[in-house]
Amino acid sequence: MSIRDELVEMGRKARQASRALARLSSRVKDDALRAMADGLEEARAELQAANRRDLEAAERAGLSKAMIDRLTLSDGVIASMAQGLREVAAQNDPVGEVVRMWKRPNGLLVGKQRIPLGVIGIIYESRPNVTADAAGLCLKAGNAVVLRGGSEAIHSNRAIAAVLERAAAAAGVPEGAIQVVGVTDRQAVLEMLQLDEYIDLIIPRGGEGLIRFVTDNSRIPVIKHFKGVCHVFVDASADLDTAERIVLNAKCQRPGVCNALETLLVHRDVAEAFLPRVGASLGEAGVEIRGCPQTRRWIPEAREATEDDWHAEYLDLILAVRVVDGLDAAIDHIDRYSSLHTEAIVTRDYANAQRFVREVNSSVVAVNASTRFSDGQQLGLGAEIGISTTKLHAFGPMGVVDLTTTKFVIFGEGQVREG
Template sequence: MSVRDEMRQLAREAKEAARIMAGLSSGVKNDLLQHMADALEAETKELISANEADLAAARKQGLPSAMIDRLVLDEKRIGDMASGLREVAELPDPVGEITGMWRRPNGIQVGRMRIPLGVIGIIYESRPNVTADAAGLCLKSGNAVVLRGGSESIHSNTAIGRILKKELERMGLPAAALQVVSTTAREAVNELLKLEEEIDLIIPRGGEGLIRFVSENSRIPVIKHYKGVCHTFVDASADFEMAEKICINAKVQRPGVCNAMETLLIHKDIAETFIPRIAEIMRKNGVELRGCPITREFAPEVRTATEEDWGAEFLDLILAVKVVEDLDEAVGHIQRYGSLHTEVIVTRDYANSQRFLKEVNSSVVMVNASSRFSDGNQLGLGAEIGISTSKLHSFGPMGLEDLTTRKFVVFGDGQIRQ
């Protein structure tokens, strides 16, 4: 069977399965996710063994350390995948929810009901935990899912998919509701993107190159997230100890992820005092700083930032630092160079915090908290399907509700239109 025929058959089977998944009760879906979580933990050794094959190949290919970090499956991350499935099982089921009801002058009642989208295609790189996270969210929201991971994680993804599909079969549910593409052929992505009759939504997760390729070649609606250029603005009134903790966490904890801080903005009134402090603590944590002229005035060892640095997603221990005149300049800089992902202000000035919240229109805006919280799990959505930086139809971390749409429902008593 050709790759084209294989993808079409896979998608058609998913579409048939989606009709069944859409009608499942919340209890059945929750039981399924609980069984899936138990199965992942029970098969920890198998998953680690499969992951080791991927890691060995990644090191042989010389993949960057940040990508290898995202690829790793250890006991903790497998436990986190299982916990994510259990958390999704505990969340309210959005399917069937009536989100409004009103009565028209002729007596008919009109409302809107949440329904699944149908078949969701996820195209992603590196992170094998996406396989479990996406499966849990899509199945709980009554959808079927087609998962196409990168070749670098093929053994891990296939193993996770096999374990999860067994639980669908064990409960007498269609295994085709969860499809993991087993071929690493590049043309598989091209073929999936043509299947607008079978697949309702495509969500790419990975580097900017992948997402632009998917967006430019898909016949299917795409949820986009090109990159995460996240800013932290340390205002004049900021508590320095708080600001340091937030900045270190945002940059150092996991520099290779999209919610890591990439640019630090500092109010000019505190530059002379704060810059030497933050530069020293960043240096101790192995962070390379690239700064504006004022930054280098107070920390001469800092490299000179280029224009390209302000819009860069480094995904590494590299941080751009700029001194700004005031809140207006900070907001303007974010609007010019940001990617609509996550922005933070550290301040004790209530008025400034409120202005920042209102004037910065990224998908997540925070006051006095690390940008690392920009994550569906951390924000209470359970596992997330991805982070959308496009405003239609979802914006920010995407949870269960974002995998549904709404239909109109009408209740009458024999009315006819005059």
């Protein structure tokens, strides 16, 4: 069977499964999700054995520490995958919900009801936990899913998918609801992106190169998230202890993820007080600072920032720092360089906080909190399918509800149109 024939067959099975999934009761879906969570925990040794094969290959290939971190199925990652599935099971089922209803002058009742999208294709790199997160969210929302992970995680993804498929089938989920593309050839991605007859939406998760490749080659609508150039602005009124804690957390806790801080903006009035202390703390954490001339005055060891640094998603222990004249300048900088992912302000000025929230149009805007909270689980969505930085049809971290759409329903008593 050719790669195209294999992908077409997967698409056909997924489409058939999606019709059955749309009718599945909440109880069956939730029982399946809990069984899938139990299965992951029970198969921990099996999953980690498969993961070791991927990690050994990654080390031989010279992948970066950030990539290897994303690839690793630690005990904590497996426990988090299972917990995410249980949290999704505990959420209300969005399918069938009537989100709005109104009465027309002719007596018709018109409403909008949530329905599944149908079949969702997920194309992702490195992180094998996406296999469980995506499968769980799609199942809860009544969608079939076709998963195509990166070749660097092929053994991990196959092992996770096998556990999920067994548990879901035993709970009454139709065959074809969860499928993993087992072909590592890049041609499989191109063929998958042509299956608009079977797949309703593509969600890519990975680096900017992957997402642009998917966007450029897909005949299917794509949820885009090119990169995460996240900013923190330390206002003149900020509590500097709070600001330092937020900056260190946002940059250093896990620098290789898309919600990590990449550019720090500091109000001119607090630069002298704040930059030397935060520079010392960042230096102790191993962070390389690239700063504007004013920044380098207060952090002499900082390298000179270039125009490219303001655009950069480092995904590493590197931070661009700029001193700005005030809130207007900070918002202007964010407007020019932001990737619409996540921005934060540290301030004790209520009016400035409200202006920042109102005028910064990224998908997540935080006041006195780390950018690292831009995450589906942290925001209470359970597992996260991804983050959209385009405004159609979702914006920001995407949970179960974002994997549905709405249809109009009309209730009448024999009315006919006369005009």
